[in-house]
Amino acid sequence: MDYLYGLLNLTFWGYILATVIMVQITMMAVTLYLHRDQAHRALDLHPALRHFFRFWIWATSGMLTREWVAVHRKHHAYCETRDDPHSPQIYGIRKVLFEGAELYRAEKDNPQTIEKFGRGAPNDWLEHNVYLRFKYGGIVLTLVSDLLFFGVPGIIIFAVQMMSMPLFAAGVINGLGHYSGYRNFECDDAARNLIPWAFLIGGEELHNNHHAFPTSAKFSVRNWEFDIGWLYIRLFQLFRLAKVRKVAPRPVLKARPKPQVDLDNLRAIIVNRMHVLRDYTKRVTLPVLQTERAVAAGNTALRKARKLLIRQPRLLDEHAKARLSEVLANNAALQTVHDFRERLRELWSGAHVSNDKLLAQLKTWCAEAEASRIKVLQDFAARLRMYQLTTG
Numbered sequence: 001m002d003y004l005y006g007l008l009n010l011t012f013w014g015y016i017l018a019t020v021i022m023v024q025i026t027m028m029a030v031t032l033y034l035h036r037d038q039a040h041r042a043l044d045l046h047p048a049l050r051h052f053f054r055f056w057i058w059a060t061s062g063m064l065t066r067e068w069v070a071v072h073r074k075h076h077a078y079c080e081t082r083d084d085p086h087s088p089q090i091y092g093i094r095k096v097l098f099e100g101a102e103l104y105r106a107e108k109d110n111p112q113t114i115e116k117f118g119r120g121a122p123n124d125w126l127e128h129n130v131y132l133r134f135k136y137g138g139i140v141l142t143l144v145s146d147l148l149f150f151g152v153p154g155i156i157i158f159a160v161q162m163m164s165m166p167l168f169a170a171g172v173i174n175g176l177g178h179y180s181g182y183r184n185f186e187c188d189d190a191a192r193n194l195i196p197w198a199f200l201i202g203g204e205e206l207h208n209n210h211h212a213f214p215t216s217a218k219f220s221v222r223n224w225e226f227d228i229g230w231l232y233i234r235l236f237q238l239f240r241l242a243k244v245r246k247v248a249p250r251p252v253l254k255a256r257p258k259p260q261v262d263l264d265n266l267r268a269i270i271v272n273r274m275h276v277l278r279d280y281t282k283r284v285t286l287p288v289l290q291t292e293r294a295v296a297a298g299n300t301a302l303r304k305a306r307k308l309l310i311r312q313p314r315l316l317d318e319h320a321k322a323r324l325s326e327v328l329a330n331n332a333a334l335q336t337v338h339d340f341r342e343r344l345r346e347l348w349s350g351a352h353v354s355n356d357k358l359l360a361q362l363k364t365w366c367a368e369a370e371a372s373r374i375k376v377l378q379d380f381a382a383r384l385r386m387y388q389l390t391t392g
Helices: 012-039 047-061 065-077 093-108 111-117 125-131 137-150 153-178 207-212 228-238 263-271 273-295 306-310 318-329 332-348 355-370 375-384
Strands: 043-045 242-244
Touching: 012 043, 012 047, 012 065, 012 153, 012 228, 043 047, 047 065, 047 137, 047 153, 065 093, 065 111, 093 111, 093 153, 137 153, 153 207, 228 242, 263 273, 263 332, 263 355, 273 306, 273 332, 273 375, 306 318, 318 332, 332 355, 332 375, 355 375
Parallel strands: none
Antiparallel strands: 043 242
């Protein structure tokens, strides 16, 4: 009866370990190859690794690289809007969590999406004559291999393999990753970090960090966060199988502020804009809110205003916007710091504005902040004059 358990004839825990390893290879293929290498060009994998991961994705899901890349890039381009292929803010968390694969398939069948967002992904002889021609051939090959090597338990292993990407990548990351968790950065969408120790889904659990810095090959930002995908990258680097193109910037500040804000400050602020915005919340918005709460003890609106003041206005629903307007209308200090934050964000929103004009805007911002008579805002204006570009 040994033939019922395949050529390998493993123990119970051997089958469990084999399943875990193969699912982790799938997660590695998704995060390193499809996501960081192909979709965002943050990483250059060795051609041998690219071909292996490309084959593995086809064999375990029937997915084509170009289709996945196109759908993902469109997600970033239209995040949390009606054109986002899989936003829980639009479709609801239940649909994305349990029907994320269906949303993906609907979008990848849109030829305009593939044409516009799939550029640069593999479109060679192998793609047309093997992966595209025999789209489900890989899945059949995987089933046969699982039965051959693992026997009857191979049926369960195959089912787990087929479920891993729809559940984790399409459901958990695209669903819960835009619905539940913590935020290090107030980016322009609702992306969240599910957990700080990201080792189950290849590091993709650090979704807010990724949306804040999409072209970074490393998803962990805080010292206490862990990205297993980055560990894989470092290991591949040792064998010259991977080259990192870009990682998220870390702010560098001089010991003392410059007498006058200059172009170097401006460039450093724009490069580190996510850090600057987070720093503003920590050093300006929240201290002012805490002071105003102490002055107006018992004010229910102020007690519930933290999220309203931190979140970007475009992410608030109509009810939340009305509550925010009420809070700001009744508190001059909060109105001031909120207005200064929005003006600061305009510095990196002006894609077609000259450096001279942006520098003039920053100088005006700093001068008015220093004249605001709000101590934490004055201190922050001085802090902006400390930002500098790294030399490395």
